[in-house]
Amino acid sequence: MFKKFVSLKDKALSKGLEFAINLKIKEFGEMLNLKLDSQNKTIELELMLLGEKEPLNIYVGSYEISEENGKFYLTAKNIKTSREWINIVAKNYLENQKFEIPENIAKTIKIIA
Numbered sequence: 688m689f690k691k692f693v694s695l696k697d698k699a700l701s702k703g704l705e706f707a708i709n710l711k712i713k714e715f716g717e718m719l720n721l722k723l724d725s726q727n728k729t730i731e732l733e734l735m736l737l738g739e740k741e742p743l744n745i746y747v748g749s750y751e752i753s754e755e756n757g758k759f760y761l762t763a764k765n766i767k768t769s770r771e772w773i774n775i776v777a778k779n780y781l782e783n784q785k786f787e788i789p790e791n792i793a794k795t796i797k798i799i800a
Contacts, residue, residue: 697723703792704761708732710789716743730763744769745777753785759793760785 701723716736730747748765766777
């Protein structure tokens, strides 16, 4: 029963994240796949960026969801990608940064988290 709940929770969070990420990257690509594992706190993404022949694979080794003043934030750590130069960008500009989760998705997180 617990595994089924975790699976449903992960699917709901994944859908919310997919929506949020696609909004953020719509100018330069789209998300093809997203897999969130709330027990291990990992995320796997596959993005197709404009002008690229192959998808970009991203692995987030750990993440944290926090709440401050009624707003939810996602902090990603240990980011690895299939492009070496993007690994450098991720380490310098994305890791340990708080990204606000849109309000409609935050409401879902409140219910299921």
